[in-house]
Protein backbone atom coordinates (compact mmCIF):
# COMPACT_ATOMS: atom_id res chain seq x y z
CA UNK A 1 0.00 0.00 0.00
CA UNK A 2 1.17 3.55 -0.71
CA UNK A 3 -0.07 6.78 0.82
CA UNK A 4 -0.01 10.40 -0.29
CA UNK A 5 -1.43 13.49 1.32
CA UNK A 6 -1.77 17.20 0.59
CA UNK A 7 -3.37 20.15 2.38
CA UNK A 8 -6.28 22.32 1.33
CA UNK A 9 -5.84 26.05 0.92
CA UNK A 10 -7.50 29.35 1.65
CA UNK A 11 -7.05 32.24 -0.78
CA UNK A 12 -6.53 35.48 1.16
CA UNK A 13 -6.21 37.69 -1.93
CA UNK A 14 -6.40 37.27 -5.70
CA UNK A 15 -9.13 34.77 -6.60
CA UNK A 16 -10.24 35.33 -10.20
CA UNK A 17 -7.89 38.32 -10.73
CA UNK A 18 -4.99 35.81 -10.63
CA UNK A 19 -6.23 34.54 -14.02
CA UNK A 20 -5.76 38.08 -15.38
CA UNK A 21 -2.12 38.40 -14.31
CA UNK A 22 -2.62 39.90 -10.84
CA UNK A 23 -0.81 38.62 -7.71
CA UNK A 24 -2.47 36.28 -5.22
CA UNK A 25 -1.77 35.22 -1.65
CA UNK A 26 -2.98 32.00 -0.06
CA UNK A 27 -2.33 29.87 2.95
CA UNK A 28 -2.23 26.08 3.26
CA UNK A 29 -4.67 24.60 5.77
CA UNK A 30 -4.11 21.98 8.43
CA UNK A 31 -7.01 20.00 6.94
CA UNK A 32 -5.87 17.58 4.24
CA UNK A 33 -6.79 15.02 1.64
CA UNK A 34 -5.29 11.58 2.33
CA UNK A 35 -5.04 8.89 -0.34
CA UNK A 36 -4.11 5.20 -0.02
CA UNK A 37 -3.46 3.19 -3.16
CA UNK A 38 -2.95 -0.53 -3.59
CA UNK A 39 -2.89 -2.86 -6.57
CA UNK A 40 -6.45 -4.07 -7.17
CA UNK A 41 -9.41 -3.82 -9.50
CA UNK A 42 -10.10 -0.12 -9.94
CA UNK A 43 -12.27 0.27 -6.83
CA UNK A 44 -12.51 3.86 -5.60
CA UNK A 45 -13.77 4.67 -2.09
CA UNK A 46 -14.26 8.30 -1.17
CA UNK A 47 -15.05 9.37 2.38
CA UNK A 48 -15.63 12.80 3.84
CA UNK A 49 -14.59 13.62 7.41
CA UNK A 50 -17.42 13.58 9.93
CA UNK A 51 -20.01 16.32 9.57
CA UNK A 52 -19.17 17.13 5.92
CA UNK A 53 -21.40 16.51 2.90
CA UNK A 54 -21.06 16.62 -0.88
CA UNK A 55 -23.28 19.20 -2.59
CA UNK A 56 -26.44 17.81 -4.16
CA UNK A 57 -25.90 19.66 -7.48
CA UNK A 58 -23.63 18.22 -10.15
CA UNK A 59 -21.68 21.39 -10.97
CA UNK A 60 -18.87 20.80 -8.51
CA UNK A 61 -15.87 18.62 -9.39
CA UNK A 62 -16.53 14.92 -8.86
CA UNK A 63 -13.68 13.35 -6.87
CA UNK A 64 -14.11 10.07 -8.77
CA UNK A 65 -13.25 11.87 -12.03
CA UNK A 66 -10.12 13.34 -10.43
CA UNK A 67 -9.00 9.88 -9.28
CA UNK A 68 -9.38 8.51 -12.84
CA UNK A 69 -7.59 11.55 -14.29
CA UNK A 70 -4.65 11.21 -11.87
CA UNK A 71 -4.21 7.45 -12.24
CA UNK A 72 -4.70 7.51 -16.02
CA UNK A 73 -4.45 4.21 -17.85
CA UNK A 74 -3.38 2.46 -14.61
CA UNK A 75 -6.69 3.24 -12.85
CA UNK A 76 -8.20 -0.19 -13.62
CA UNK A 77 -5.44 -2.00 -11.73
CA UNK A 78 -5.42 0.18 -8.63
CA UNK A 79 -7.81 0.46 -5.67
CA UNK A 80 -7.97 3.96 -4.20
CA UNK A 81 -9.11 4.99 -0.75
CA UNK A 82 -9.64 8.73 -0.32
CA UNK A 83 -10.35 10.65 2.88
CA UNK A 84 -11.28 14.32 2.43
CA UNK A 85 -11.08 16.46 5.58
CA UNK A 86 -12.13 19.65 3.74
CA UNK A 87 -15.66 20.84 3.02
CA UNK A 88 -15.96 20.07 -0.73
CA UNK A 89 -17.00 22.59 -3.42
CA UNK A 90 -16.46 25.45 -1.01
CA UNK A 91 -13.25 27.04 -2.28
CA UNK A 92 -10.88 25.36 0.17
CA UNK A 93 -8.91 23.53 -2.50
CA UNK A 94 -10.14 19.96 -2.00
CA UNK A 95 -9.80 19.18 -5.74
CA UNK A 96 -6.22 20.45 -5.96
CA UNK A 97 -5.29 18.67 -2.71
CA UNK A 98 -6.82 15.46 -4.04
CA UNK A 99 -4.88 15.78 -7.31
CA UNK A 100 -1.57 16.37 -5.47
CA UNK A 101 -2.20 13.60 -2.91
CA UNK A 102 -3.06 11.12 -5.70
CA UNK A 103 0.04 11.98 -7.72
CA UNK A 104 2.23 11.61 -4.61
CA UNK A 105 0.64 8.28 -3.70
CA UNK A 106 1.03 6.99 -7.26
CA UNK A 107 4.78 7.76 -7.25
CA UNK A 108 5.07 5.97 -3.90
CA UNK A 109 3.12 2.94 -5.21
CA UNK A 110 5.62 2.52 -8.05
CA UNK A 111 8.60 3.13 -5.74
CA UNK A 112 9.51 6.34 -7.57
CA UNK A 113 11.15 9.44 -6.08
CA UNK A 114 8.82 12.36 -5.27
CA UNK A 115 8.44 14.75 -8.22
CA UNK A 116 10.09 18.18 -8.05
CA UNK A 117 7.76 21.20 -7.63
CA UNK A 118 7.56 22.14 -11.34
CA UNK A 119 6.59 18.69 -12.55
CA UNK A 120 4.16 17.99 -9.72
CA UNK A 121 2.48 21.37 -10.34
CA UNK A 122 2.16 20.78 -14.09
CA UNK A 123 0.67 17.33 -13.52
CA UNK A 124 -1.71 18.52 -10.80
CA UNK A 125 -2.96 21.31 -13.11
CA UNK A 126 -3.46 18.76 -15.90
CA UNK A 127 -5.47 16.49 -13.57
CA UNK A 128 -7.67 19.40 -12.46
CA UNK A 129 -8.13 20.50 -16.08
CA UNK A 130 -9.20 17.03 -17.18
CA UNK A 131 -11.72 16.79 -14.40
CA UNK A 132 -13.25 20.26 -14.39
CA UNK A 133 -11.98 23.05 -16.60
CA UNK A 134 -8.90 25.27 -16.46
CA UNK A 135 -7.03 25.93 -13.25
CA UNK A 136 -4.73 28.94 -12.76
CA UNK A 137 -2.38 26.69 -10.79
CA UNK A 138 -2.84 28.73 -7.61
CA UNK A 139 -4.58 25.99 -5.61
CA UNK A 140 -2.12 23.18 -6.41
CA UNK A 141 0.87 25.52 -5.88
CA UNK A 142 -0.26 26.33 -2.32
CA UNK A 143 -1.09 22.69 -1.65
CA UNK A 144 2.32 21.47 -2.85
CA UNK A 145 4.31 24.11 -0.95
CA UNK A 146 2.10 23.79 2.15
CA UNK A 147 2.85 27.30 3.38
CA UNK A 148 1.85 30.96 3.04
CA UNK A 149 2.33 31.42 -0.71
CA UNK A 150 2.57 34.41 -3.06
CA UNK A 151 1.66 33.57 -6.64
CA UNK A 152 1.70 35.45 -9.96
CA UNK A 153 1.20 33.93 -13.41
CA UNK A 154 1.20 35.34 -16.91
CA UNK A 155 -2.35 36.09 -18.01
CA UNK A 156 -4.12 34.06 -20.66
CA UNK A 157 -2.62 30.61 -20.53
CA UNK A 158 -2.27 27.77 -18.09
CA UNK A 159 1.30 27.64 -16.76
CA UNK A 160 3.20 24.44 -17.41
CA UNK A 161 6.40 25.24 -15.55
CA UNK A 162 7.79 27.43 -12.80
CA UNK A 163 9.34 29.69 -15.46
CA UNK A 164 5.84 30.86 -16.36
CA UNK A 165 5.06 31.64 -12.74
CA UNK A 166 6.40 33.59 -9.83
CA UNK A 167 5.79 31.47 -6.76
CA UNK A 168 7.35 32.05 -3.38
CA UNK A 169 6.62 31.38 0.26
CA UNK A 170 6.07 34.39 2.47
CA UNK A 171 7.31 34.58 6.06
CA UNK A 172 4.85 36.70 8.10
CA UNK A 173 6.61 39.21 10.39
CA UNK A 174 4.14 38.33 13.15
CA UNK A 175 1.86 35.39 13.84
CA UNK A 176 -1.78 35.87 12.93
CA UNK A 177 -4.95 33.82 12.93
CA UNK A 178 -7.34 33.16 10.11
CA UNK A 179 -10.88 32.20 11.06
CA UNK A 180 -11.97 30.06 8.13
CA UNK A 181 -15.69 29.80 7.47
CA UNK A 182 -17.83 27.86 5.02
CA UNK A 183 -21.42 28.68 4.19
CA UNK A 184 -22.87 26.19 1.73
CA UNK A 185 -21.28 25.48 -1.67
CA UNK A 186 -20.10 27.83 -4.41
CA UNK A 187 -21.66 25.83 -7.24
CA UNK A 188 -18.52 24.94 -9.21
CA UNK A 189 -15.30 26.84 -9.99
CA UNK A 190 -15.57 26.43 -13.77
CA UNK A 191 -19.05 28.03 -13.82
CA UNK A 192 -17.79 31.11 -11.95
CA UNK A 193 -14.63 31.40 -14.02
CA UNK A 194 -16.78 31.39 -17.19
CA UNK A 195 -19.17 34.01 -15.77
CA UNK A 196 -16.22 36.28 -14.98
CA UNK A 197 -14.81 35.86 -18.51
CA UNK A 198 -18.22 36.86 -19.92
CA UNK A 199 -18.29 39.92 -17.67
CA UNK A 200 -14.92 40.98 -19.07
CA UNK A 201 -16.32 40.74 -22.61
CA UNK A 202 -19.36 42.81 -21.68
CA UNK A 203 -17.71 45.50 -19.54
CA UNK A 204 -14.24 45.97 -20.99
CA UNK A 205 -12.40 48.87 -19.32
CA UNK A 206 -14.18 48.90 -15.92
CA UNK A 207 -13.61 45.16 -15.64
CA UNK A 208 -9.89 45.64 -16.30
CA UNK A 209 -9.82 48.42 -13.70
CA UNK A 210 -11.49 46.08 -11.18
CA UNK A 211 -8.79 43.46 -11.82
CA UNK A 212 -6.05 46.06 -11.29
CA UNK A 213 -7.75 47.18 -8.06
CA UNK A 214 -7.89 43.55 -6.86
CA UNK A 215 -4.18 43.26 -7.69
CA UNK A 216 -3.52 46.39 -5.69
CA UNK A 217 -5.41 45.08 -2.64
CA UNK A 218 -3.42 41.84 -2.94
CA UNK A 219 -0.13 43.77 -2.91
CA UNK A 220 -1.26 45.72 0.19
CA UNK A 221 -2.30 42.47 1.87
CA UNK A 222 1.02 40.83 1.03
CA UNK A 223 2.98 43.85 2.35
CA UNK A 224 0.82 44.03 5.48
CA UNK A 225 1.37 40.38 6.36
CA UNK A 226 5.07 40.48 5.46
CA UNK A 227 5.58 43.53 7.71
CA UNK A 228 3.34 42.49 10.62
CA UNK A 229 0.71 45.14 9.80
CA UNK A 230 -2.45 43.03 9.99
CA UNK A 231 -4.64 46.14 10.16
CA UNK A 232 -3.61 47.13 6.61
CA UNK A 233 -4.09 43.56 5.36
CA UNK A 234 -7.55 43.52 6.96
CA UNK A 235 -8.62 46.80 5.33
CA UNK A 236 -7.33 45.52 1.99
CA UNK A 237 -9.38 42.32 2.47
CA UNK A 238 -12.52 44.38 3.15
CA UNK A 239 -11.97 46.40 -0.02
CA UNK A 240 -11.28 43.30 -2.13
CA UNK A 241 -14.50 41.77 -0.82
CA UNK A 242 -16.44 44.81 -2.04
CA UNK A 243 -14.97 44.52 -5.53
CA UNK A 244 -15.67 40.76 -5.68
CA UNK A 245 -19.23 41.52 -4.59
CA UNK A 246 -19.56 43.96 -7.50
CA UNK A 247 -18.41 41.18 -9.81
CA UNK A 248 -21.40 39.09 -8.69
CA UNK A 249 -19.46 36.61 -6.57
CA UNK A 250 -21.04 37.29 -3.17
CA UNK A 251 -24.51 35.99 -2.26
CA UNK A 252 -26.76 37.83 0.23
CA UNK A 253 -26.04 35.18 2.88
CA UNK A 254 -22.30 35.54 2.29
CA UNK A 255 -22.52 39.33 2.57
CA UNK A 256 -24.28 38.94 5.89
CA UNK A 257 -21.87 36.44 7.42
CA UNK A 258 -18.81 38.46 6.35
CA UNK A 259 -20.37 41.41 8.22
CA UNK A 260 -20.98 39.11 11.19
CA UNK A 261 -17.24 38.29 11.23
CA UNK A 262 -16.31 41.98 11.13
CA UNK A 263 -18.84 42.89 13.84
CA UNK A 264 -17.41 40.15 16.06
CA UNK A 265 -14.05 41.95 15.90
CA UNK A 266 -12.23 40.55 12.85
CA UNK A 267 -9.51 42.93 11.62
CA UNK A 268 -10.90 42.33 8.13
CA UNK A 269 -13.13 39.75 6.43
CA UNK A 270 -13.82 38.64 2.89
CA UNK A 271 -15.17 35.87 0.70
CA UNK A 272 -12.58 33.39 -0.57
CA UNK A 273 -12.29 31.15 -3.64
CA UNK A 274 -14.54 30.99 -6.67
CA UNK A 275 -17.58 32.40 -4.84
CA UNK A 276 -21.06 32.76 -6.26
CA UNK A 277 -23.76 30.86 -4.43
CA UNK A 278 -21.83 30.46 -1.17
CA UNK A 279 -18.60 28.78 -0.14
CA UNK A 280 -15.60 29.92 1.85
CA UNK A 281 -14.85 33.18 3.62
CA UNK A 282 -12.44 34.29 6.33
CA UNK A 283 -11.83 36.79 9.09
CA UNK A 284 -8.34 37.92 10.17
CA UNK A 285 -7.52 38.04 13.87
CA UNK A 286 -4.41 39.30 15.62
CA UNK A 287 -4.86 37.19 18.76
CA UNK A 288 -6.54 33.92 19.65
CA UNK A 289 -9.24 35.54 21.79
CA UNK A 290 -10.34 37.67 18.87
CA UNK A 291 -10.23 34.56 16.64
CA UNK A 292 -12.44 32.60 19.07
CA UNK A 293 -14.96 35.47 19.26
CA UNK A 294 -15.20 35.55 15.46
CA UNK A 295 -15.47 31.75 15.30
CA UNK A 296 -18.32 31.70 17.84
CA UNK A 297 -20.20 34.41 15.94
CA UNK A 298 -19.98 32.76 12.52
CA UNK A 299 -20.88 29.32 13.92
CA UNK A 300 -23.94 30.83 15.59
CA UNK A 301 -24.87 32.31 12.22
CA UNK A 302 -24.79 28.82 10.64
CA UNK A 303 -21.28 28.49 9.16
CA UNK A 304 -18.81 25.64 9.55
CA UNK A 305 -15.72 27.28 11.04
CA UNK A 306 -12.20 26.57 12.26
CA UNK A 307 -9.11 28.60 13.15
CA UNK A 308 -5.76 28.38 11.36
CA UNK A 309 -2.62 30.06 12.69
CA UNK A 310 0.21 31.35 10.50
CA UNK A 311 3.41 31.50 12.55
CA UNK A 312 5.52 34.67 12.39
Ligand code: PMV
Pocket residue numbers: 014015016017018019090091092093134135136137138139186189193272273274275
Ligand atom coordinates in the same frame (compact mmCIF):
# COMPACT_ATOMS: atom_id res chain seq x y z
O1 PMV B 1 -11.87 26.51 -6.81
P1 PMV B 1 -11.68 27.62 -5.83
O2 PMV B 1 -12.92 28.06 -5.20
O3 PMV B 1 -10.58 27.32 -4.87
O4 PMV B 1 -11.21 28.89 -6.68
C1 PMV B 1 -9.94 28.98 -7.22
C2 PMV B 1 -9.57 30.38 -7.56
C3 PMV B 1 -9.98 30.88 -8.94
O5 PMV B 1 -9.16 32.02 -9.17
C4 PMV B 1 -11.44 31.27 -8.98
C5 PMV B 1 -9.74 29.83 -10.04
C6 PMV B 1 -8.28 29.52 -10.27
O6 PMV B 1 -8.01 28.46 -10.86
O7 PMV B 1 -7.42 30.34 -9.89
